[in-house]
Amino acid sequence: MGIxxxxxxxxxxxxxxxxxxxxxxxxxxxxxxxIVLGGDGIGPEVTAEAVRVMDWFGEHRGLDITARHExxxxxxxxxxxxxxxxxxMADLREVDAVLFGATGGPDxxxxxxxxxxxxxxxxxxxxxxxxxxLRPVIGYDELADTVSMKAEAISGVNMMIVRELNGGIxxxxxxxxxxxxxxxxxGVNTLVYETPEIERIxxxxxxxxKQRGGHLHSIxxxxxxxxxxxxxxxxxxxxxxxxxxxxxxxxIVDNCAMQIIRDPKQFDVVLADNMFGxxxxxxxxxxxxxxxxxxxASLSLPDDSGRRRALYEPVHGSAPDIAGQGIANPLGAIxxxxxxxxxxxxxxxxxxxxxxxxxxxxxxxxRTPDIMAGGGTAASTAEMTDAVLAELQRLHDA
Ligand code: IPM
Ligand code: MG
Numbered sequence: 001m002g003i004x005x006x007x008x009x010x011x012x013x014x015x016x017x018x019x020x021x022x023x024x025x026x027x028x029x030x031x032x033x034x035i036v037l038g039g040d041g042i043g044p045e046v047t048a049e050a051v052r053v054m055d056w057f058g059e060h061r062g063l064d065i066t067a068r069h070e071x072x073x074x075x076x077x078x079x080x081x082x083x084x085x086x087x088x089m090a091d092l093r094e095v096d097a098v099l100f101g102a103t104g105g106p107d108x109x110x111x112x113x114x115x116x117x118x119x120x121x122x123x124x125x126x127x128x129x130x131x132x133x134l135r136p137v138i139g140y141d142e143l144a145d146t147v148s149m150k151a152e153a154i155s156g157v158n159m160m161i162v163r164e165l166n167g168g169i170x171x172x173x174x175x176x177x178x179x180x181x182x183x184x185x186x187g188v189n190t191l192v193y194e195t196p197e198i199e200r201i202x203x204x205x206x207x208x209x210k211q212r213g214g215h216l217h218s219i220x221x222x223x224x225x226x227x228x229x230x231x232x233x234x235x236x237x238x239x240x241x242x243x244x245x246x247x248x249x250x251x252i253v254d255n256c257a258m259q260i261i262r263d264p265k266q267f268d269v270v271l272a273d274n275m276f277g278x279x280x281x282x283x284x285x286x287x288x289x290x291x292x293x294x295x296x297a298s299l300s301l302p303d304d305s306g307r308r309r310a311l312y313e314p315v316h317g318s319a320p321d322i323a324g325q326g327i328a329n330p331l332g333a334i335x336x337x338x339x340x341x342x343x344x345x346x347x348x349x350x351x352x353x354x355x356x357x358x359x360x361x362x363x364x365x366x367r368t369p370d371i372m373a374g375g376g377t378a379a380s381t382a383e384m385t386d387a388v389l390a391e392l393q394r395l396h397d398a
Contacts, residue, residue: 031064032096032345035088037072039121040108041318042328043101046076049330049385050099050337056389057350060396065096065345072100072396074107083119084112092128093309097344099337100124103321124208125165128309130298131197132204133163134339135281135315139264142362143289147373149261154287161284162208163277164201165298167193170274180315191227193273199232200301204380205271206243213268215247219256221278231273254279260284281315290370291316292329295336297343310344312336322369326380329368334388353395360391 036051038044057063059300070088071079092098103121139157140147147154172190179185202218209216218235220228232250239248251259253276259266260280264287272280294315299308314332322328333359342351366387367376379387 001381002245007342012169017134030346031066034065034067034068034097034099034340034344035092035095035292036067036099037084037088037101038069038075039101039103039318040073040240041102041105041320042316043073043318045101045323045326045381046314046330047099047101047326049381050333053334053337053354053388053392055148057347060065060393061350063341063345063347064348065313067099070094073103074105074111076148077111077115081115082234083115083129084124089119089124089127090095091312092124096307096310097340098124098128098311099340100311101333102314102316102318103185105323108318109322122170125298125311126171128298128311129166129300129344131164131166131300131310132164132201133161133277133296133298134208134276135161135163135284135294135296136273136339137141137264137281137284137287137294140289140293140359140362143293143371143374146289146367146371147287147374149286151265153264155264157264157267157287159284159287160208160212160269161277162201162269162271162279164193164197164271164273165277166274167197183363191225191273191275193227193231194335195230195234198231201271202235202238203242204299205269206239206246206326210243214245215249215268216250217249217256217267217270219251219253219254219270219272219280221276222250223252228273235271244245256280257283261286282288285315290329292368292370293335294332297336297338297339299343304310308343310340312340312344326382327331327369329370330381330385331368331388334358334385353392354388357388357391360394361387364391 011214023184036047039048051067054065056134069311075084085153137159139154143384144151169189169191175189177185205216220231222228222232239246260283285294296313296315298311302308314336316332336353338351341347363386365376366379366384368379
């Protein structure tokens with residue numbers, strides 16, 4: 001069924017749901033807590049729309065989620081001199097899910113560098129230990145006229161990028177810019193992975209692949225980088241020893257970039273390190289018509305009760321050029337909430353319903369400017385959500 005076909009929470013951790021009336025939460029008294037960090041630029045605009053969708057599920061499907069809004073980024077710095085409050089930071093590890101909008105932009109850049117470095121989104125990802133970043137990429141037939149790729153190339157694309165999120169060149173030491181005695185500047189970042197980090201993300205990707213199409217592509221630059229020779233060796237070993245039924249293909253990153261555009265349907269699950277996963281997921285955005293369409297979920301290992309910490313973010317950035325105009329595409333944020341329905345709120349049926357509602361809104365021709373190239377009815381951020389809510393209502397009443 002879903003995009004994920006994935007039971008990420010161990011079944012033992014989930015009390016059995018009462019069947020019958022189609023309502024969730026209610027009878028069991030299941031309730032969930034979510035922190036919403038709107039962040040910079042269009043972040044608060046799009047997370048607000050995801051919360052409207054959450055409220056719809058609360059009202060019509062008995063889903064009990066309490067959303068607590070907290071400041072992040074330039075707004076937080078103006079309010080209390082930090083990118084995120086320490087108490088909020090601590091709570092991110094305790095709640096069932098965190099919904100994050102966006103970071104960066106001119107206001108954010110005004111914050112002193114040491115403070116940005118200390119408190120950034122990267123620190124949140126590390127602090128929550130969400131090492132596995134899932135970025136589903138779907139080909140939307142409804143957007144065939146908008147997408148720059150051929151309709152037959154994107155039709156039926158259902159690919160999952162698994163990006164390692166807690167290591168690699170984003171975090172490696174040494175890093176920084178130094179000035180040597182002769183006055184020359186030297187910039188350094190370090191690509192480093194240790195065996196357990198590779199094993200952990202490889203197992204995650206293999207588990208996921210087993211539950212999907214059974215085909216894993218592992219991406220590296222092992223023709224040049226020793227670190228990626230290790231990556232390839234370990235992924236190969238984990239596959240052979242623990243997942244003999246999964247078919248594994250190694251692909252060099254530059255070739256992968258070309259293959260994603262040439263024939264994206266060849267991919268089921270794509271495993272990449274932190275930086276390559278970042279780049280390839282933006283590239284794959286071309287398949288979905290706009291970066292504004294892409295959701296993501298980042299997960300930790302399960303704790304003793306089977307619960308994973310989870311951070312949900314649309315893949316697009318803060319888009320300062322359109323912030324405050326009410327024209328940002330909310331679907332990346334709404335679909336990120338959809339991933340939360342499946343992965344954190346024990347509601348895969350509702351997640352599927354939400355994906356269908358997004359297809360329905362697009363089929364009705366409702367378009368924010370970023371997906372307007374093929375025509376349609378121009379919609380604001382809120383109107384796009386209205387269209388999704390109308391579709392949800394229709395599916396609910398049917
Ligand atoms: C992403 C973004 C971030 C990243 C930036 C904003 C730090 O590009 O989530 O893809 O590079 O991870
Ligand atoms: Mg990125």
